Amino acid sequence: MKGHWIDNKWVVGDTEDFTEVHNPATEEILDRVSSGSEADAHRAVESAKAAFEVWRKTPAIERAAMLHEASAKMRTNWTELIELLTLEEGKPLSENEEEMEWVAGTFDYYAELGRHYRGRVLPSPEPENQLNLVLKEPYGVVGCITPWNYPLLLLSWKVAPALAAGNTVVIKPSEMTPLSTLFLTEKCFDHLPPGVVNVVTGYGVPVGETLVTHPDVPVIAFTGSLQTGQRISEKAAPMIKHLHLELGGKDAFVIGPDIDIEPSVKALAYSALINCGQVCTSTERVYVAENVSKDFIAALVEQVEGLRLGPGIEPTTDIGPMIGEQYRAKFETHIQDAQSHGAKILTGGRRPPQFKRGYFYEPTVLTNVDHSMLIMSEETFGPAIPLMTYKTFDEAIQLVNDNQYGLGAVLRSNDSRLIKTFFEEVRAGTIWINDPLTDNYAGPFGGMKMSGNARELGLEGLDSFLETKHVHWDFSPEVKDWWYPY
Numbered sequence: 001m002k003g004h005w006i007d008n009k010w011v012v013g014d015t016e017d018f019t020e021v022h023n024p025a026t027e028e029i030l031d032r033v034s035s036g037s038e039a040d041a042h043r044a045v046e047s048a049k050a051a052f053e054v055w056r057k058t059p060a061i062e063r064a065a066m067l068h069e070a071s072a073k074m075r076t077n078w079t080e081l082i083e084l085l086t087l088e089e090g091k092p093l094s095e096n097e098e099e100m101e102w103v104a105g106t107f108d109y110y111a112e113l114g115r116h117y118r119g120r121v122l123p124s125p126e127p128e129n130q131l132n133l134v135l136k137e138p139y140g141v142v143g144c145i146t147p148w149n150y151p152l153l154l155l156s157w158k159v160a161p162a163l164a165a166g167n168t169v170v171i172k173p174s175e176m177t178p179l180s181t182l183f184l185t186e187k188c189f190d191h192l193p194p195g196v197v198n199v200v201t202g203y204g205v206p207v208g209e210t211l212v213t214h215p216d217v218p219v220i221a222f223t224g225s226l227q228t229g230q231r232i233s234e235k236a237a238p239m240i241k242h243l244h245l246e247l248g249g250k251d252a253f254v255i256g257p258d259i260d261i262e263p264s265v266k267a268l269a270y271s272a273l274i275n276c277g278q279v280c281t282s283t284e285r286v287y288v289a290e291n292v293s294k295d296f297i298a299a300l301v302e303q304v305e306g307l308r309l310g311p312g313i314e315p316t317t318d319i320g321p322m323i324g325e326q327y328r329a330k331f332e333t334h335i336q337d338a339q340s341h342g343a344k345i346l347t348g349g350r351r352p353p354q355f356k357r358g359y360f361y362e363p364t365v366l367t368n369v370d371h372s373m374l375i376m377s378e379e380t381f382g383p384a385i386p387l388m389t390y391k392t393f394d395e396a397i398q399l400v401n402d403n404q405y406g407l408g409a410v411l412r413s414n415d416s417r418l419i420k421t422f423f424e425e426v427r428a429g430t431i432w433i434n435d436p437l438t439d440n441y442a443g444p445f446g447g448m449k450m451s452g453n454a455r456e457l458g459l460e461g462l463d464s465f466l467e468t469k470h471v472h473w474d475f476s477p478e479v480k481d482w483w484y485p486y
Contacts, residue, residue, distance in 0.1 A: 001032040002178075004040055004201060005185045007047045008194040014039040019175050019202065024090040024321040025311035025358045033178050036202030041170070041210035044198040048141040048168040049216050051195025056138050056166040058193075060115045066192055067111035067164060071104045073188040080187075081152070084180045086312040089151060090320040090359075091275045093312060099153045102439075103184075106156040106457075109441040113462055114164025129476035136466040138166035139242060143211035145204070145222040145232075148174035148323055149278045151181055157445075157456040158221040158244070163196065165465040170217070171199045172208045176323060204228065212236050219244060219465065223280070225379075226405075226450055244454040244464050246446060248379040249280045249407030252400040253436065254422065255296060256413030257289035257393075264412045265299045268385065271410060271436035273307070273363050276322050277383040280451075281408045281430070281437055284380050286387045287396045293389045297367065300385065301346050304363050309352055322359040322382060331382030334375040335364060338386065343375070344368045348383070371402055379405070393418055397425050406448030410436040429455075 001018055003010045013034035021030045034040070055063070074081065078100060085096040122132035142162045146155045151173060162169050173181040178201045189197045200207050211217050212235045221244040222232055229247040236243055253268055272283040288296055312320035322328045328351075335349060348364030363383040369376050375386050390396045400409055408430040411422045423431040429447040432438065439445060444455035454464055 001034065002182050002201070003034050004036060004044065005182060005197070005199040006044050006195075007198070008190060008192070011040075011043070013037065014043075019178075021088055021176070021179055022324070023087050024323050025313070027357045027359075030088055031179055033182070033201040035175075036172075036200040036207040038206045038210045040200050040202070041172075041207050041214070044170045044200045045141055045211070045214050045216050047195035048170050048198055051193055052138070052140050052168045054193060055163075055168055055196050058166075060118070060166075063164060063166070064111040064115045067107045067114070067160065069191055070188045071107040071111070073191075074100065074104045074107070074184070077183070077187045081180060081184060083313070084183055085152065088177045088179050089148060089312075090323060091312050092317045092320055093315060095275060096312070099150055103152045103156040105441060107160045110160040110164040110462060113459065114161070117459065117462060126474070126476075129474055131471075131473045131475070133471040133473070135469040135471060136165075136463070137469055139218045139465065139467055140167060141217045142167045142169045142219040142221055142465060143208075143214070143217045144169050144171045145208050145211065145220065145224065146171065146173050146181070147223045148176040149275060149280075151177040152184055154223045154246075155181060155184075157461065158223075159197065161456075161462045162219075162221070162465045163192075165462055167219070167465055168196045169198065170211060171197070172204075172211060173199065173201060175201070175203050209235060212241075213239075215239065218242060221454075221464075222246070229452070245452045246280070246454060246456065247450065247452045248405055249282070249447065249451055250284050250377070250379055250403045250405040251281050251408045251410070251428070252285045252287060252403075253283040253410040254396050254400060254412070255286065255288040255292065256411060256415060256418055257291050258415050258418075259289075259292060259296075259412045261292065261296050261299050265296065265303050267410075267412060267434070267436055268300065269303050269307070272385045273304070273319055273383050274437065276319055276361075277363075278323060278327070278381050279437070282381070283385070283410060283436065285376055285399075285403075286385060287390050287399050288387055289396075290389045290391055293387075297346070297365075297387060300387075301365050304365055304385070305347050307363060309355070309360055309362065311358070319363060319383065322361055324359055327381065328359045328361055331361060331380060331384070334378070334380045334382070335366075335384065338366055338369055338373045338375045341373050342368050343373065343386070371399070377403065393421065397421065400426050400428075404450045407451040408432065408437075408447075
């Protein structure tokens with residue numbers, strides 16, 4: 001059983017409580033980790049706070065070299081990291097290979113960006129006697145609360161820019177997928193000064209909540225549900241903390257009237273079913289132009305029925321299990337609610353009978369849905385593709401915007417007029433045209449409306465972990481005309 005990682009060493013937890021980590025494909029216990037206490041979280045914050053005074057003064061070029069070294073160590077431990085991700089989180093090996101490419105690349109990207117970005121010089125009112133600067137400074141200790149669906153990717157999107165900016169971090173991984181975070185930290189961050197990166201495992205209460213309310217943690221970076229984000233906002237409000245919240249999504253995919261069916265079907269199946277639909281940017285609502293709907297839906301059903309379910313560790317698997325029984329049960333309520341209100345299941349809609357254990361569910365295509373159903377209004381987070389048809393493109397835009405979330409949206413079309421209308425009128429943080437769910441290290445990621453209040457990746461992702469200070473320096477001894485007495 002692993003303890004917590006504090007001050008570059010394993011630390012026994014304050015209590016003997018532990019959490020079992022399960023393989024979602026077999027329901028077998030993979031390992032046990034310490035269930036952290038409030039005292040454990042306090043200890044990690046103290047370590048990070050002490051390390052901050054040294055880390056923030058470390059030259060940016062030296063910090064960059066250490067982040068590059070972390071990336072190199074990830075590649076040295078590549079196979080073990082990918083296999084561990086697959087065992088504890090469930091998605092196929094190929095998807096975890098992609099995740100690790102992003103993790104290593106993110107550390108390299110912010111290593112370079114952090115070397116060069118520290119503010120700017122402003123024009124001064126009296127340039128011969130004055131200097132005006134905008135400085136970017138680290139906050140201090142950043143509490144990073146990460147989710148289970150991309151344990152290391154979403155860790156890297158927080159930790160890499162936070163460290164590059166000169167902050168130190170305390171990570172609280174999901175209690176469902178802590179093993180890959182602990183392995184990554186021990187193998188890839190051990191060369192950093194003690195206290196720069198700390199990990200406390202356990203549950204949101206007490207560990208996450210202690211970070212949120214701790215007076216020495218000025219920044220909370222969180223990816224997770226809207227409900228938890230709202231709770232974090234309430235708890236942090238008295239201290240006016242800087243909150244970096246990436247919350248839920250209900251992303252729409254619009255099939256234009258001019259599309260080629262085969263590539264559009266493949267694009268939709270990928271964007272809806274990657275990681276068994278357990279992605280904040282998963283396609284969860286589909287709007288198909290009436291003129292292509294019949295042929296498109298038939299081709300989609302054929303594509304989905306050809307996908308292979310199984311444990312992610314098997315190289316032939318296309319879709320792995322869901323993460324746990326409570327998530328599968330919630331998903332089933334959305335399917336049942338849709339059926340009870342008239343939705344038609346074209347394929348899927350059940351737990352696959354060939355698997356006696358594991359949290360599997362067949363990818364499910366539904367029609368006859370509308371916005372009164374849970375599956376078209378609330379975050380579903382599972383392998384469902386619900387489809388509606390539309391007559392005009394203006395109607396499609398209205399349907400896309402008819403939701404509290406605004407994380408991302410996809411359009412398949414070759415009509416430049418429709419494309420321009422789509423990215424101008426849709427209220428979402430990322431717009432994908434023809435190529436869904438493709439991110440860019442330099443392209444900011446984040447949502448509008450109830451999907452969050454921050455951006456990850458790009459310069460915006462680094463800026464999220466830097467405070468802005470304006471310096472006005474007058475080196476003339478002269479008295480100003482506007483000083484007293486008037």
